[in-house]
Amino acid sequence: xxxxxxxxxxxxxxxxxxxxxxxxxxxxxxxxxxxxxxxxxxxxxxxxxxxxxxxxxxxxxxxxxxxxxxxxxxxxxxxxxxxxxxxxxxxxxxxxxxxxxxxxxxxxxxxxxxxxxxxxxxxxxxxxxxxxxxxxxxxxxxxxxxxxxxxxxxxxxxxxxxxxxxxxxxxxxxxxxxxxxxxxxxxxxxxxxxxxxxxxxxxxxxxxxxxxxxxxxxxxxxxxxxxxxxxxxxxxxxxxxxxxxxxxxxxxxxxxxxxxxxxxxxxxxxxxxxxxxxxxxxxxxxxxxxxxxxxxxxxxxxxxxxxxxx
Ligand code: GLU
Numbered sequence: 001x002x003x004x005x006x007x008x009x010x011x012x013x014x015x016x017x018x019x020x021x022x023x024x025x026x027x028x029x030x031x032x033x034x035x036x037x038x039x040x041x042x043x044x045x046x047x048x049x050x051x052x053x054x055x056x057x058x059x060x061x062x063x064x065x066x067x068x069x070x071x072x073x074x075x076x077x078x079x080x081x082x083x084x085x086x087x088x089x090x091x092x093x094x095x096x097x098x099x100x101x102x103x104x105x106x107x108x109x110x111x112x113x114x115x116x117x118x119x120x121x122x123x124x125x126x127x128x129x130x131x132x133x134x135x136x137x138x139x140x141x142x143x144x145x146x147x148x149x150x151x152x153x154x155x156x157x158x159x160x161x162x163x164x165x166x167x168x169x170x171x172x173x174x175x176x177x178x179x180x181x182x183x184x185x186x187x188x189x190x191x192x193x194x195x196x197x198x199x200x201x202x203x204x205x206x207x208x209x210x211x212x213x214x215x216x217x218x219x220x221x222x223x224x225x226x227x228x229x230x231x232x233x234x235x236x237x238x239x240x241x242x243x244x245x246x247x248x249x250x251x252x253x254x255x256x257x258x259x260x261x262x263x264x265x266x267x268x269x270x271x272x273x274x275x276x277x278x279x280x281x282x283x284x285x286x287x288x289x290x291x292x293x294x295x296x297x298x299x300x301x302x303x304x305x306x307x308x309x310x
Contacts, residue, residue: 043207062258206272252303
């Protein structure tokens with residue numbers, strides 16, 4: 001792995017010239033970010049960091065926040081409650097689909113799509129004098145080992161234009177999946193999506209999941225190991241939305257993308273991988289990030305389904 005920094009650099013050079021895709025133009029603040037930025041980082045379970053490209057450039061978590069807030073809700077409410085409110089099946093629909101509630105139960109299909117994630121956020125409440133917002137910020141700060149902040153402009157921009165997410169939340173209220181604090185729940189969801197990180201932060205988050213919930217550098221337990229499989233299995237089957245099947249087939253790793261261009265993948269027991277580049281495809285995935293991670297995984301045979309013993 002000594003040459004990993006050089007290899008990551010090669011991937012950045014190779015794919016930076018790809019200008020396919022668009023920024024997430026349905027959120028005005030995200031539409032105007034610099035499109036040439038591209039970074040990759042890897043954090044191994046022993047805490048070693050490999051990196052290349054624009055790793056210091058900040059971006060908002062967007063949907064890469066979803067598995068982590070789901071893990072927090074699982075710890076607080078337990079598996080039984082969470083499964084009674086949010087399913088564990090891939091929806092095969094786009095991330096912001098309005099028709100993504102199960103026919104019989106009216107639960108959202110899974111916590112990785114917007115309906116499920118908005119429901120999950122509604123279960124995170126103020127606790128012991130700490131606001132739900134502060135609690136979520138502190139959680140991500142524990143993953144990244146430094147205090148994080150919310151990008152107020154992105155938060156406001158998303159909040160003001162979130163007609164679709166608002167209608168999903170009201171549908172969830174209609175079916176009693178969430179309670180009356182609809183606006184507060186949506187605010188928390190928009191805020192978790194607006195938390196600023198860089199690519200190394202994202203790799204540390206992925207590295208913590210890879211390391212069974214223990215932050216690879218601080219060695220603190222951030223997620224109870226018992227819940228790691230819940231989160232990783234959902235990332236594998238639902239993390240890449242309506243291209244989750246293609247991702248599992250070609251990459252074979254639990255992953256999560258965000259419309260800001262962040263992408264993280266987890267090699268259980270080995271490493272967390274992160275990429276950032278803001279030009280996204282129709283499904284909302286970073287185009288350069290997907291290409292680069294696919295190549296990295298192929299070269300080092302990192303797929304969970306590929307035996308390394310031959
Ligand atoms: N905040 C975004 C939304 O709700 C997140 C979508 C994503 O990153 O996939 O539309």
